[in-house]
Amino acid sequence: MDLSFTETQGMLRETLARFLADTYDFESRKKMLTRPEGRDPGIWKAIATELGLTCAPFAEEHGGMGGGAIENMIMMEEFGKVIAIEPWLQTVVIGGGALKHAGGALAEATIPAIISGDCVIAFAYAEPQGRYNLADIGTTAKADGAGYVLNGHKGVVYAAPWATHLLVTARTGGGRRDRAGVELFLIEANRPGITRRDYPTVDGFMASEVYFENVAIPGEALLTGGIDLIERVVDEATVAVCAEASGIARTMVNSTVEYTKQRKQFGQPIGKFQVLQHRMSDMFVEAEQVSSMALMGTLKLDEAPEARKAAVSMAKAKVGKSLKFVGQNAIQTHGGIGITMELAIGHYFKRGTMIEGQFGSIDHHLDRFEALTYPA
């Protein structure tokens, strides 16, 4: 056992942290959100080309550095610290992950484009009726000659307005909630028949409702692996948002402590009140649990499916609870100023709140953990 980071991993973290410190101060982030596209695309390009970070979690044969989940964890944690609105999760973790696992010509062609920053991917998996069940899918992919024809509606697809490609889950056969017949496709986002309704999300991203109407796609768009591949990729994404949560929780604790040192009431810094001290101690404790669970989940991603799923659900349920505690108490401890757009803390709280539900609520993961681990 060795829980230390390699020198390269340390450098990756430092490179990204330094870059984000320069580009992602609260005021700059605010400005990005007011741009029509809701972000500054130059930043993604810089992360890929100038800093060369997108290659970190990919194999050398694809032009990568040979890293994987740990590199993703490091990056996501740093993004969390500044609540970055960058498509790393969707493009590198999810899109890149699916391609790595499926392999083949599509991976050969696409991974270099991800690394160069030219390919941005959005993950179109959720459907209005489906909640967190990955197999509850009404979108169909009907075989048609050598290819398929897509029809359906995907909801709240984060990063879709920015994407060059969509990673879509669709049904080639089977009934609405059958695990069999669910497949994963990577397609160009501008194929005829695809329409979007774009909107901002409460946590600062852009997302879309994506509608597919008789969208013809080639057979090569299929990433083989079915629901097992999808579950694996979503588990990796789940752990990645746990790492993001770790950066967020840590920052919320630090900002709250700093604020209570400055803010004076009753003639003293409010940080001197013991109730607030104990609360912030508890917040610190919970933030540590978030980091621990993000690490645990990351280290278990290569276990056999059942063990992996149980570990990921354990991580996400715990992270959800701890993050809620940290976020709610960070706001409460700030008083009125905490619920305004003016301080950064509220924006961390908003992203944290969305992470609680992303890829499954606390209850969903408790349920999945119990089902996998305890006798019925």
Next chain:
Amino acid sequence: MHIDFSPEDLAFRDEVRTFIAENYPAELRGKQDEGDELSKEDFLSWHRILHKKGWVAPAWPVEYGGTGWTPTQRFIFSEETARADCIRLMPFGLSMVGPVIYTFGTPEQKAKFLPRILSGEDWWCQGYSEPGAGSDLASLRTKAERDGDHYVVNGQKTWTTMAQHADWGFFLVRTNPDVKQQEGISFLLIDMKTPGIEVRPIITLGGEHEVNEVFLDNVRVPIENRVYEEDKGWTCAKFLLAHERTGIAGVAGSKRGIEKIKEIATTEMDGERALLSNPFFRRKVAELEMDLTALEYTELRTLAGEAAGKGPGPESSVLKIKGSEIQQRITELALEAAGHYGAPYFRGFGEGDNEHPIGPDWAHRTAPSYFNVRKTTIYGGSNEVQRGIIAKMVLGL
């Protein structure tokens, strides 16, 4: 001792129910259903209807325009208005400054202001908090100096709810800097159109404009607009804080909130079953309902004590603490019920955007209200301050 309503109470309940059904503005109902931001006119429309009926200020003494209802009738009225999802009337005139004026005001002040509070002609705001004086309200620094028959007021207030609509504000100002903090404060009624007042918006996390900063620069206020004696404003303030706290439990509103959650979770599906059949979700709703019942009976006991002549004591901090926490948990469950559709954000998206939000109708407001309702444990005396009061005044610590 019993908990049943008498036949007279039941008849009263039916009367209230019918009145609401026949008179609640349809346009307002429509906006509420859509989750639209309500305008000043929206708030006033229901206010005026109740005023015309004579029901706008049930808690006031009859001589000033109250209804003379028994505590049970008042309870029924608030139950019924919440049950029918009527908007809550703005409290600043009716529940705050009104009672201060009829308790401490001069005959002239009563004659001038009370009827206009009842009719809705004047919209009031509360100018207490300052950037440096939140929980430590008594440290406030906005000062009022005498100049002939006027005070000249200088300073800054903040968090002033709905000041953007206000015709009048009641302000706490420092009239004597040389004595113990609480003994140098006066209670002024200020016309918000007086030169020197500037109101600037503060936007809250859900995108709402409900609070403001209020800057006062050489604002001249006639001395006759001071309520009660000079330097004795803290007495009015504490009286008012006690009033503010009795309504703050929000039992009726939370009952309606839980009903809404149940309605949502009955239609919203979780796989093959309704969300309300999901054992985890169901358990949380049930616990919430139990906590609310405990709060309801705590409030009933407080009201009974009040009817027996005991003023709202520091025990009502219990109502504030539990009531605010329950309000927050309701918004938390609604957000959970929304699933993926809690994320889309539609307020202020493109000026004048009329596009219909996506997802279930109720879902697009769940995240903004969850963020917004974090306020309930902060305002009206934060829950930490309330715990301090219980510790000191009730437990004698």
